[in-house]
Amino acid sequence: MNQEKRYHPLIILHDIWRLVSNSIFFFIFLFIIQANSEFWLYKYGRYAFVLLFIIILLDIPVKWFTSRYKIDDKSLQLQRRLFANSSRTIPYENIQHVRRKTTLFHRIFNMTSLTLETNVTGDHSSVTFQVLTPEESMDIEKQIRRKGNITDREVIFEENQAKPAIEIKYGNNAGYTVHFTPAKRDIFKAALTSFSFIAVIPIAWSLISNLEQLFHMEGKIEGMFSNMLHSWSWWMLLIFLTLLMLAAVFGGGILTALRYGKYEIASDVDHIYISKGILEMTSFMITKANVQAVSVHQSWMKRILGLAEVKLICAGGTSTEELEVNTLYPFLPVQRAYSMIREILPDYQVAANMERLPKKALSLRMLRPSWFWMIATVFLFYFRPDFFGIELAWWVPSIVILLLVIMSRVLSFFQTGFTMSGEFVQFKTGGFTNKLFLSKRTKIAELQLTRNIIQQKLGLVSIMMSHRARPVKHTRINDVPIEWCKVFRNWYISKEQAPVQQRTNWSTSR
Amino acid sequence: MIREVPLPKQRLSKDSMKAWLINEIILNVIGFLILGVLLYLDYYFLWKEWIGWILIILTALTIIDMIFSPLKMRLHYKHWRFDISEEFLQLKSGAINEKQQLIPMTRIQSVTIHQGPVLRRYKLYNIKVNTITTEHTIPALYETEAMELRNQIAHYANVKEPEA
Numbered sequence: 001m002n003q004e005k006r007y008h009p010l011i012i013l014h015d016i017w018r019l020v021s022n023s024i025f026f027f028i029f030l031f032i033i034q035a036n037s038e039f040w041l042y043k044y045g046r047y048a049f050v051l052l053f054i055i056i057l058l059d060i061p062v063k064w065f066t067s068r069y070k071i072d073d074k075s076l077q078l079q080r081r082l083f084a085n086s087s088r089t090i091p092y093e094n095i096q097h098v099r100r101k102t103t104l105f106h107r108i109f110n111m112t113s114l115t116l117e118t119n120v121t122g123d124h125s126s127v128t129f130q131v132l133t134p135e136e137s138m139d140i141e142k143q144i145r146r147k148g149n150i151t152d153r154e155v156i157f158e159e160n161q162a163k164p165a166i167e168i169k170y171g172n173n174a175g176y177t178v179h180f181t182p183a184k185r186d187i188f189k190a191a192l193t194s195f196s197f198i199a200v201i202p203i204a205w206s207l208i209s210n211l212e213q214l215f216h217m218e219g220k221i222e223g224m225f226s227n228m229l230h231s232w233s234w235w236m237l238l239i240f241l242t243l244l245m246l247a248a249v250f251g252g253g254i255l256t257a258l259r260y261g262k263y264e265i266a267s268d269v270d271h272i273y274i275s276k277g278i279l280e281m282t283s284f285m286i287t288k289a290n291v292q293a294v295s296v297h298q299s300w301m302k303r304i305l306g307l308a309e310v311k312l313i314c315a316g317g318t319s320t321e322e323l324e325v326n327t328l329y330p331f332l333p334v335q336r337a338y339s340m341i342r343e344i345l346p347d348y349q350v351a352a353n354m355e356r357l358p359k360k361a362l363s364l365r366m367l368r369p370s371w372f373w374m375i376a377t378v379f380l381f382y383f384r385p386d387f388f389g390i391e392l393a394w395w396v397p398s399i400v401i402l403l404l405v406i407m408s409r410v411l412s413f414f415q416t417g418f419t420m421s422g423e424f425v426q427f428k429t430g431g432f433t434n435k436l437f438l439s440k441r442t443k444i445a446e447l448q449l450t451r452n453i454i455q456q457k458l459g460l461v462s463i464m465m466s467h468r469a470r471p472v473k474h475t476r477i478n479d480v481p482i483e484w485c486k487v488f489r490n491w492y493i494s495k496e497q498a499p500v501q502q503r504t505n506w507s508t509s510r
Numbered sequence: 511m512i513r514e515v516p517l518p519k520q521r522l523s524k525d526s527m528k529a530w531l532i533n534e535i536i537l538n539v540i541g542f543l544i545l546g547v548l549l550y551l552d553y554y555f556l557w558k559e560w561i562g563w564i565l566i567i568l569t570a571l572t573i574i575d576m577i578f579s580p581l582k583m584r585l586h587y588k589h590w591r592f593d594i595s596e597e598f599l600q601l602k603s604g605a606i607n608e609k610q611q612l613i614p615m616t617r618i619q620s621v622t623i624h625q626g627p628v629l630r631r632y633k634l635y636n637i638k639v640n641t642i643t644t645e646h647t648i649p650a651l652y653e654t655e656a657m658e659l660r661n662q663i664a665h666y667a668n669v670k671e672p673e674a
Binding site for chain 1: 514515597598606607608609610611612613614617641642643644
């Protein structure tokens with residue numbers, strides 16, 4: 001383990017594969033679509049493309065030959081010796097997240113790739129091993145998890161690891177439990193909620209237009225459609241449209257199944273593991289100590305179907321390419337979501353009863369000017385747009401918007417709840433959607449209390465909490481009564497506990 | 511039960527009002543110059559009618575703002591409070607929009623002091639506190655007070671708590 005190594009030779013093939021797939025678009029553009037163009041940009045572009053392609057192609061084996069890495073007891077070292085030497089040392093303590101990704105390429109050769117996210121900002125924030133054998137990836141992860149302090153628990157873990165059966169899956173670590181894998185019903189609900197059948201339409205459309213361009217039949221398909229509209233009878237059209245809809249729903253279901261089908265949420269004592277995807281497998285690991293807060297989010301569609309999304313707000317953020325990284329599973333049944341928080345993060349408690357806003361908060365919310373409605377009304381008055389060919393007086397949509405705004409405010413008044421219990425603070429906000437937010441006092445990075453002149457008169461306060469994450473997470477709750485806010489402020493400053501509330505089992509959740 | 515923690519009490523220097531007022535006057539003079547040039551151009555090149563109206567409204571608003579600025583400065587000074595303890599930096603400001611901020615010392619990353627030309631005339635300093643999330647400014651403090659506060663914040667912020 002302690003010696004310098006080259007990367008796996010398959011990385012050459014992987015890089016070539018990547019190079020080809022990255023340049024294929026330019027190739028088609030320069031040599032097929034614009035093949036006959038004598039425009040200087042394309043003409044020299046072709047030479048430049050070939051030159052660049054060859055240089056990168058030659059660089060790939062050279063890069064493999066000159067780069068080495070070393071897995072130490074304490075750190076990871078990356079080296080490259082060419083004309084100048086460069087070396088990077090990454091101590092294991094600095095690594096915040098580990099993500100494993102197995103693409104189609106990796107599956108063919110039974111390999112995997114590993115990305116290590118560090119707490120360093122900037123270009124060097126992450127390290128990626130493009131091609132690794134599953135065993136080796138396991139070894140690296142083990143090293144990182146251990147960080148030098150072996151306990152009994154981890155000795156067991158190592159013994160288990162010694163067994164030859166290594167799947168693309170995390171180890172049978174002591175305390176490793178799987179919390180969730182979606183059943184067929186869950187995927188069906190997910191497909192319905194995510195509106196993925198709508199996502200099929202742009203995909204189909206881009207396919208059609210690509211085909212058109214490739215076979216030089218611009219306008220022919222459109223002509224076909226308009227022809228159909230004119231010559232077919234209404235019931236034939238109806239059947240055709242129904243079939244099309246069914247196909248879209250089916251396609252959407254497949255899309256969702258591919259994304260969320262094979263999903264696993266698991267955890268051991270210190271970490272949370274999530275792996276997902278059928279064709280492209282992604283796994284990652286979150287350190288529990290890095291979790292700053294938990295939020296449970298429900299869109300209106302999810303509320304109808306009784307689903308919720310659990311998000312973990314983590315310090316030492318993840319790279320921007322995968323924003324979903326902190327979402328446990330976007331379509332969890334609500335009660336399962338709450339029980340899972342308790343299972344995964346046993347020191348987090350969800351309080352059953354929350355305090356409500358006082359009545360005066362509702363009147364204040366009603367009186368607050370709605371900029372959205374005003375701007376929308378001015379827009380409607382000025383441009384007088386027509387909706388799908390139906391002509392409406394400009395004030396009709398304006399009133400509809402106003403009603404929606406009022407409804408959302410009334411709902412938000414009834415949705416809002418807040419409480420603190422022991423070490424925890426819990427906020428619930430929303431309108432048509434809703435969001436439950438749970439955090440510990442020690443994790444709140446900053447607290448801001450504001451009141452405008454009307455709130456001062458009514459004795460209401462708005463609270464904003466900031467949490468360490470990348471980007472910084474701000475959570476707001478408006479119009480909390482000042483008496484509660486005073487207690488909250490003192491709770492935050494003085495290190496004393498609030499009276500502990502009874503834990504919920506959410507069997508009677510709203 | 512939870513102990514009551516007093517609100518912050520320390521105030522800014524009295525000269526802060528003068529410094530802010532001078533700053534405000536300078537800004538207003540620049541604003542008027544720009545508006546004047548625009549009004550002249552509007553008159554000379556016969557721009558569209560509504561541009562003229564907007565310029566006139568802007569000028570009126572600037573004048574109203576200027577009339578109220580001594581009062582604004584006084585209110586700003588009167589309501590600004592701050593306090594530090596070993597664990598927290600507390601800031602409170604604003605009359606119409608009151609704002610209170612609680613910043614744990616462990617989250618403070620750096621403290622710096624700044625002095626612009628106007629502040630220099632009154633020997634005043636701004637203190638800027640950078641946290642993980644944002645930047646906070648404590649404006650217009652006398653030199654000795656500013657230095658002392660800076661050192662104190664730096665000292666408290668250095669004391670590491672095991673909890674991250």
